[in-house]
């Protein structure tokens with residue numbers, strides 16, 4: 001499948017509004033990749049695919065997780081996070097995506113994870129700050145992203161965690177682990193002056 005075919009195929013899986021969001025993530029991911037030094041092509045491809053199953057019925061997303069050995073604990077948390085893991089599985093099965101770095105970036109784009117790669121960070125942050133996003137605090141995260149991808153992502157995760165706490169919802173622990181890691185990374189950067 002070439003790039004154009006991939007774009008057309010993924011576009012057909014979602015309503016126009018969500019496709020506009022995907023276009024925004026593609027744009028933001030390429031800019032972040034260029035700025036922070038990871039492969040813009042991989043960032044672009046991961047961004048195309050990141051929400052591929054977002055608009056599939058949630059029962060189908062749950063079945064993908066249940067029937068293919070994906071982390072079953074996801075199903076104990078908000079269904080909003082299922083599409084990332086299910087999406088990585090479908091990207092491989094139905095779209096022939098076999099680049100593990102790209103699959104990881106799709107898989108962890110909503111929750112993050114420990115030891116996030118630069119590509120993981122780029123796609124995850126692009127999802128938060130793409131031009132169509134308009135939630136309280138997004139301008140601040142965009143500004144921080146001008147000088148630190150780790151600090152911007154930390155601020156974004158803090159916002160998501162606070163949002164979930166305020167709503168009385170459970171927090172999938174991977175986001176806490178991702179946050180802890182980012183704090184460690186920032187501390188290290190401070191110590192080494194990088």
Ligand SMILES: Nc1ncnc2c1ncn2[C@@H]1O[C@H](COP(=O)(O)OP(=O)(O)O)[C@@H](O)[C@H]1O
Pocket residue numbers: 051054077078080081109110111127160164170171172173174175176
């Ligand atoms: N660690 C987590 N635990 C539970 N829910 C989470 C967690 N991280 C994110 N979410 C939920 O997922 C939502 C993210 O969805 P959204 O930004 O629409 O994802 P995407 O852009 O990938 O479709 C958040 O609003 C939040 O409700």
